[in-house]
Amino acid sequence: MSAADARGNDPHETAADDEPDAARDAGQPAASELIGAALGGAARRAGLDPAQATSTGHLVWRAMGGWRGILESVLPTLVFIVVWTVTVDPATGQGNLWLAVGLSVGLAVVFTLARLIGRSPAAAALGGLIATAAAAGLALWTGRAADNFILGLVTNGAYGTAALVSALIGWPLIGLAVGWLMNDGTAWRQDARKRRVFFWLTIGWAGLFALRLAVELPLFLTDQVTALGTLKLIMGLPLFAPMVAVTWLAVRGLYPKADAGASDV
Incomplete structure (x- = not known):
C-alpha cells in the first residue's frame, strides 16, 4: 500500500505532505519552523500563548x-x-x-514616550508610531486625506493573501504558530483533526482581512474619508477580539492539557 493510499482522501492534505525534510536532515531549520517561530514569538509577546492557563476573556484582553x-x-x-x-x-x-x-501623530508620540518613561514594553506603541507617521507623511505628500489609511489597506491585503495561500497549500499559518508555541513543531500535520481546525481558523482570519478590504477599499477609492476612518475603527478591535477568542478556544480544544487550571470566563 502506498503512503497516499494509507493517508486516504483528505481535502486538507497536499503533495507538500510528502516532501522530504532535507533542511532538517542537514541540521538546518526548515522554512516552516522559521515561520512558525516568528509567528509564535509574536503571538507570545502579544499574550497569546495557549500553554498558559488563563481564561478566554483575560487572554483576549491581553491580546x-x-x-x-x-x-x-x-x-x-x-x-x-x-x-x-x-x-x-x-x-x-x-x-x-x-x-x-x-x-494624530502627536498622540502616537505621547503614547510611545509614556511607555518608554514607564519602562513598559514599547514595541507595539513604537510600531504604531512608525505606521501612523508613515501614513501621515504619505497623506501630506499626496495632499489626499484618504491616503492616511492606505497602509492599513495594504496590510490587510498582504495578511489576508498570506493566510489564504498558506491554508490552500497545506501549511496554515495558525498551525505553524500554534505548533511552535505548543512544542508540537509540524507534527500537527499528521493529525487530521488538528490539520482541519488550523485550516479553517486560518481561512477565518483570511476572511476577516478580506472583509475589511472589501468594505474599506471602495471608500478609499471614492475619497469618503470620514466613513473610511469610522469603518476602520468598527472593523478593527471589535472584529479582532472575537476572532482571537474563537482561535483560542479551538486551540484549547486541540491541546486540553494546556487548559489545566484555567477558568473559562
Missing part, C-alpha cells in the same frame, strides 16, 4: 493590550477622523489635513 493598548490603537485614528470632519469646508469638501495628521 488587545488592555486599556492602554486599546487607546493606542483607537485614539490616533479617532482624532484624525474628528478633526478632519469638523474642519471640512463645505465649499471644497476638504478638511485641515495638517492639523488632523499632526494631532
